[in-house]
Amino acid sequence: MIRPIVVYPDKRLKQQSKPVMAFDETLHTLLDDMNETMMASNGIGLAAIQVGVPLRALLINLPDEEGNQYPENLIEVINPVILEKKGFTTYTEGCLSVPEYYDDVERAEWVKVEFYDRHGERREIETDGLLAIAFQHEMDHLDGHLFIEKLSFLKRKKFEKEWKKKLKELKEKKK
Ligand SMILES: CC(=O)Oc1ccc(/C=C/C(=O)NCCc2ccccc2)cc1OC(C)=O
Numbered sequence: 001m002i003r004p005i006v007v008y009p010d011k012r013l014k015q016q017s018k019p020v021m022a023f024d025e026t027l028h029t030l031l032d033d034m035n036e037t038m039m040a041s042n043g044i045g046l047a048a049i050q051v052g053v054p055l056r057a058l059l060i061n062l063p064d065e066e067g068n069q070y071p072e073n074l075i076e077v078i079n080p081v082i083l084e085k086k087g088f089t090t091y092t093e094g095c096l097s098v099p100e101y102y103d104d105v106e107r108a109e110w111v112k113v114e115f116y117d118r119h120g121e122r123r124e125i126e127t128d129g130l131l132a133i134a135f136q137h138e139m140d141h142l143d144g145h146l147f148i149e150k151l152s153f154l155k156r157k158k159f160e161k162e163w164k165k166k167l168k169e170l171k172e173k174k175k
């Protein structure tokens with residue numbers, strides 16, 4: 001089922017997520033709910049904490065050139081660890097927990113990641129490009145970090161001003 005997405009500045013997003021210990025039905029239901037939620041919101045990545053569950057689990061499903069996402073491209077990532085990273089790259093990132101805000105973020109260009117699938121099988125991926133960025137963005141969520149924390153001081157001030165205005169508009173709309 002679709003679960004509500006936790007939105008900045010909700011304090012839950014700053015939690016340190018705990019490793020998954022049970023690769024059981026409960027985990028599988030969580031992963032399925034996360035996928036429904038991510039797809040319903042046009043997301044390409046989602047960490048469990050974004051639906052309020054502080055577990056080290058995340059999903060990535062990158063769209064193809066036409067912008068379509070396919071179930072076979074879904075990667076379910078549990079207890080990930082970056083084994084190696086190289087180079088630098090900058091990309092304009094967005095996040096379902098910080099809707100309608102995008103900004104340039106610098107990250108490693110290439111990463112080697114070890115993780116487990118929903119059955120507890122170990123996997124290893126070496127990648128660059130958007131997948132490398134997605135892994136780093138989603139893994140930051142597991143440690144309570146959002147991409148807006150990487151903004152320069154001035155960009156962060158701009159963001160906070162815009163965000164206060166947006167929240168006020170949202171409250172006005174709800175009245
Ligand atoms: C209006 C609004 O909220 O816009 C959105 C913003 C972000 C997103 C999704 C962002 C997302 O999936 N980020 C995953 C992390 C990531 C960021 C950059 C590159 C790789 C991985 C979706 C939005 O919704 C629509 C309808 O476009």
Ligand SMILES: [Co+2]
Binds near residue numbers: 094
């Ligand atoms: Co995010």
